[in-house]
Amino acid sequence: MSRFLPHVTVAAVVIDRDRFLLVEERDRMNTASSITVFNQPAGHLEADESLIDAVHRETLEESGWEIALEGYLGLYINTAPNDVVYHSHTFLARPIRQVSQTLDDGITGANWYSLAQVERLERTHRLRSPLVARRIRDALEERPYPLTLIRDLNHP
Template sequence: MNRFLPHVTVAAVVTDRERYLLVEERNRLRPDATVTVFNQPAGHLEADESLIDAVHRETLEESGWEIALEGYMGLYINTAPNGVVYHSHTFLARPVRRTNETLDDGIIRADWYSLTDIQALECQGRLRSPLVLRRIHDALEDRLYPLTLIRDLDHPDTAS
């Protein structure tokens, strides 16, 4: 991966009754570390894939949950400690059903957390990036745009 080119990723803020879906994963920046980190279901956009298809796929692969998208939260840009710049397209979603118990390699588990729980994880330095809590605060502020904001001429069937 070229750390000088932005990496296009997707993330889902999945909310249910004031709880948020997070995945616990091995720290990929320090594979030898015993401390795990927490993140929203997220991952890289694959070749010939729409953003909407990617967020559905990544959420299912990392958490086992099918989701329904509520809207587009926006583009979040962050430079990781290793210098890689991420352009993360973030969506607000609600859970539909848990369908898959097998999670992506590196994912330990997916579970539901309150805002207080997530703030405690931040204090422990266990959030994968500052984006995790920023996205949740933005969701609480209803920073949401219609899915039709995304104009994907290569994938017209996934516009909304």
């Protein structure tokens, strides 16, 4: 019997007035294509790292932005086309300052997009996953949970 090992990830919905921070990256599911896709700053939780530390690190590495967390949007579970199950812990954030132009390998840029622009990317299948638009809609429609909802006994 094989073990079920979901991939634990973090993502930040970073809002500045009416714009959302998205990173543009090479499409990992279609490596032969030169098409890029858009995602929130996001990535895998590393060993011995808290969720909060991970979302700060990933946002900085992928976008060059330091952020302040406003709350926890929730746990989003999604099965990718390659059958990998992701457990994505998603946070609501606001930008503090851009500190770097050097971005992770595979990221071609980071920019601010209006909701209308995000919806256009969604219609043209340029979002990395259905989670991207869902997280933004949830951030606009729902109050985030307090960060104290996360009880990490390993990282007090």
